Amino acid sequence: MSARGMNWLDSADDDEDEDGPYAAYADHAVRQRPNPKANRPRTKRRPEHADAVTGMVTAVDRGRYTALVEAGADPEDPSERSLLAARARELRSTAIVIGDRAQLVGDTSGDEGSLARIVGLEERRTVLRRSADDSDRLERVMVANADQMLIVIAAANPEPRVRLVDRYLVAAYDAGIRPLLCITKVDLADPEPFLGHFAALDVPVFRSARGSEPLAEIRESLAGRTTVFVGHSGVGKSTLINALVPEAERETGRVNEVTGRGRHTSSSSVALRAATPGAAGGDSGWVIDTPGVRSFGLGHVTSEGILRGFTDLAEIIEECPRGCTHLEDAPDCELDAAIADGRLDAAGALRVDSLRRLLK
Ligand SMILES: Nc1nc2c(ncn2[C@@H]2O[C@H](COP(=O)(O)OP(=O)(O)OP(=O)(O)O)[C@@H](O)[C@H]2O)c(=O)[nH]1
Numbered sequence: 001m002s003a004r005g006m007n008w009l010d011s012a013d014d015d016e017d018e019d020g021p022y023a024a025y026a027d028h029a030v031r032q033r034p035n036p037k038a039n040r041p042r043t044k045r046r047p048e049h050a051d052a053v054t055g056m057v058t059a060v061d062r063g064r065y066t067a068l069v070e071a072g073a074d075p076e077d078p079s080e081r082s083l084l085a086a087r088a089r090e091l092r093s094t095a096i097v098i099g100d101r102a103q104l105v106g107d108t109s110g111d112e113g114s115l116a117r118i119v120g121l122e123e124r125r126t127v128l129r130r131s132a133d134d135s136d137r138l139e140r141v142m143v144a145n146a147d148q149m150l151i152v153i154a155a156a157n158p159e160p161r162v163r164l165v166d167r168y169l170v171a172a173y174d175a176g177i178r179p180l181l182c183i184t185k186v187d188l189a190d191p192e193p194f195l196g197h198f199a200a201l202d203v204p205v206f207r208s209a210r211g212s213e214p215l216a217e218i219r220e221s222l223a224g225r226t227t228v229f230v231g232h233s234g235v236g237k238s239t240l241i242n243a244l245v246p247e248a249e250r251e252t253g254r255v256n257e258v259t260g261r262g263r264h265t266s267s268s269s270v271a272l273r274a275a276t277p278g279a280a281g282g283d284s285g286w287v288i289d290t291p292g293v294r295s296f297g298l299g300h301v302t303s304e305g306i307l308r309g310f311t312d313l314a315e316i317i318e319e320c321p322r323g324c325t326h327l328e329d330a331p332d333c334e335l336d337a338a339i340a341d342g343r344l345d346a347a348g349a350l351r352v353d354s355l356r357r358l359l360k
């Protein structure tokens, strides 16, 4: 695991609210004398934070959260604004991640130097998780409330890997997120042999070349949704995001000509509003950029979750004996029968290999 990867993982847990340049704004600094009524029975208290404003977490940086309060979300101040916030003490052990809908109190003006406080999170519609590696059962929440995952993979430089895409797909299906595939650098290599591996899946595919990115098509599928972009470093994810979100200014790097690997150039996850020309007033959707992830551990995903990533094999697997592990040594696994009798072609057989490697 690279140092960068660790930073990124750790950011979700990093919450030293009392330290740093914002200490003066922290909870205790403004606390009044002890409240003599504080020991009243809970039920008789006014619902706490009934006046909280909801904002979407768009950036996380060392215990400070940026949250966007959308126009009209706050009856007292209908303007759209970005707030800096710290988390309340009671949320100390809760991961607050990009995409979370945070309940904010305190100074929610968004004015220069103001600091709001996150006192709660709305229930998450989806949760994208990862573990450090496959043996690690400790999962980390990466992104909340994403509707889609755009898997960015290069046709060459770096060389595409089926297994990596398999893993992204499993993570997406496990999270209840719809996967989309964007293959970049098709000016460098023919992407079709690689894409053949996924042909049986119902996953939309975008093909992108230098100077000819399918921006209109991608934008169309981003509209009204929150899409998390994932991809190995160097595949051209930042190039794509910069084209889709001109104000994004995600740093792009050069691929090392010798190793074919990209340098780590985009530093932290952010949510960016996708720009859809001509869709003024319409919901153009959100793009969540995640830094180049080296490992995408699936230690937290059950075998059922993994099977959900292989919808193309589902029908065959239904015919398996009860309790079938679907591994090579499983007696009478229907997957073997399907390869033998031609129901699965060469690409299908490769999908079975992928599934078995993930199930092991
Ligand atoms: N030939 C070709 N090069 C591309 C294409 N897309 C991106 N590149 C180049 O690939 C290199 C890596 O692109 P980035 O956008 O920085 O890649 P990234 O995936 O964001 O990588 P990190 O920032 O390291 O996470 C840059 O030199 C880009 O100019 C493409 O479609 N064709």
Ligand SMILES: [Zn+2]
Residues within 6 Å of the ligand: 317, 320, 321, 324, 325, 326, 327, 330, 332, 333, 334, 335
């Ligand atoms: Zn089986």
